[in-house]
Amino acid sequence: MVARWETLNKTPIADLKIFTAHAVQRRHPTHGHIGTFTVLESAEWVNIIPLTRNNEIVMIQQYRHGTDSITLEVPGGLVEEGENPCGAAMRECKEETGYGAPHEALLVGVNEPNPAFMNNRCYSYLWQDCRLEYSPQPDEFEDIAVELVPVSRISEYIRSGKIAHSLTLTALLFYMLRVGILL
Amino acid sequence: MVARWETLNKTPIADLKIFTAHAVQRRHPTHGHIGTFTVLESAEWVNIIPLTRNNEIVMIQQYRHGTDSITLEVPGGLVEEGENPCGAAMRECKEETGYGAPHEALLVGVNEPNPAFMNNRCYSYLWQDCRLEYSPQPDEFEDIAVELVPVSRISEYIRSGKIAHSLTLTALLFYMLRVGILL
Numbered sequence: 001m002v003a004r005w006e007t008l009n010k011t012p013i014a015d016l017k018i019f020t021a022h023a024v025q026r027r028h029p030t031h032g033h034i035g036t037f038t039v040l041e042s043a044e045w046v047n048i049i050p051l052t053r054n055n056e057i058v059m060i061q062q063y064r065h066g067t068d069s070i071t072l073e074v075p076g077g078l079v080e081e082g083e084n085p086c087g088a089a090m091r092e093c094k095e096e097t098g099y100g101a102p103h104e105a106l107l108v109g110v111n112e113p114n115p116a117f118m119n120n121r122c123y124s125y126l127w128q129d130c131r132l133e134y135s136p137q138p139d140e141f142e143d144i145a146v147e148l149v150p151v152s153r154i155s156e157y158i159r160s161g162k163i164a165h166s167l168t169l170t171a172l173l174f175y176m177l178r179v180g181i182l183l
Numbered sequence: 184m185v186a187r188w189e190t191l192n193k194t195p196i197a198d199l200k201i202f203t204a205h206a207v208q209r210r211h212p213t214h215g216h217i218g219t220f221t222v223l224e225s226a227e228w229v230n231i232i233p234l235t236r237n238n239e240i241v242m243i244q245q246y247r248h249g250t251d252s253i254t255l256e257v258p259g260g261l262v263e264e265g266e267n268p269c270g271a272a273m274r275e276c277k278e279e280t281g282y283g284a285p286h287e288a289l290l291v292g293v294n295e296p297n298p299a300f301m302n303n304r305c306y307s308y309l310w311q312d313c314r315l316e317y318s319p320q321p322d323e324f325e326d327i328a329v330e331l332v333p334v335s336r337i338s339e340y341i342r343s344g345k346i347a348h349s350l351t352l353t354a355l356l357f358y359m360l361r362v363g364i365l366l
Binding site: 001002003004005007013014016017018021024026028037038039040061062063064065066067068069070071073109110111112113114115116117118119121122143144145155158159161164165166167169170172173174176177180181182 | 184185186187188190196197199200201204207209211220221222223244245246247248249250251252253254256292293294295296297298299300301302304305326327328338341342344347348349350352353355356357359360363364365
């Protein structure tokens with residue numbers, strides 16, 4: 001059987017703003033090997049599929065510093081202190097797009113963004129019957145354009161690479177499993 | 184329109200073994216704001232869906248240091264110096280599971296694991312007609328158990344959270360779009 005390692009020591013090696021990098025020393029319970037592994041600790045993440053009554057997904061074009069490119073994604077972000085994941089997902093949606101609905105969003109799935117070196121999870125929500133209700137309030141460095149993507153074009157956008165963020169793709173997969181059809 | 188920022192400076196702040204963390208200073212081309220952003224630079228990643236003639240996906244149970252838990256994933260890893268992504272994916276599959284096929288694997292999609300702070304991509308492959316042909320040769324710290332998962336049980340495994348790694352989920356979505364059915 002595959003065994004969980006025993007944690008011996010954990011030292012922060014860098015505060016990278018969005019997460020803290022730790023060097024974690026662990027021992028394998030059976031063969032006794034000791035190794036030091038990099039773990040990034042972060043708050044939980046959320047993303048959300050806001051769906052309009054016209055069967056469009058409210059997506060955002062956004063400049064992303066990792067890839068130095070403009071991406072097309074569903075809204076999302078960090079769960080802040082004192083928030084629950086659903087509240088965080090609805091807040092991000094309203095802040096980034098101005099879209100919302102009077103009822104609560106529905107959890108469609110939870111994933112691990114990268115269990116190899118990240119400790120957190122990402123909660124994905126579906127928010128039906130969304131409409132433009134608020135003024136978007138992006139963060140200081142966020143520069144966002146809303147794009148309404150008809151559900152019928154999602155697979156074409158994925159195949160062409162226009163939608164490429166793994167966490168947006170994961171949310172869309174959860175949504176497809178929820179509704180029982182491949183978009 | 185959403186604008187790409189102009190890069191002013193890039194400084195390595197930590198070598199975290201699997202990637203290098205950089206502090207990148209950038210200026211927005213329109214409003215002139217300057218900010219410093221964390222970017223993790225890494226080699227390209229690959230993962231692969233090895234499919235047997237019995238319509239099973241060759242998956243692996245593996246201890247993961249990020250989540251400190253045992254996960255169920257498709258094989259995958261880093262593209263090494265001098266390799267192409269397809270060769271890397273087939274190598275990882277053989278090393279981790281011992282499964283392989285005499286023909287080349289097929290690219291089913293490319294994603295960006297996290298464009299917000301990672302610069303790399305992940306290439307996903309499908310390798311049909313795989314069978315046990317090699318002795319698995321996991322890395323020093325890899326402790327892996329192979330699990331053959333019938334394709335018909337994939338959606339159940341996703342819904343229950345048994346398969347939760349975002350990059351495995353993304354590879355499965357690409358596979359579903361390729362074959363045109365929701366598993």
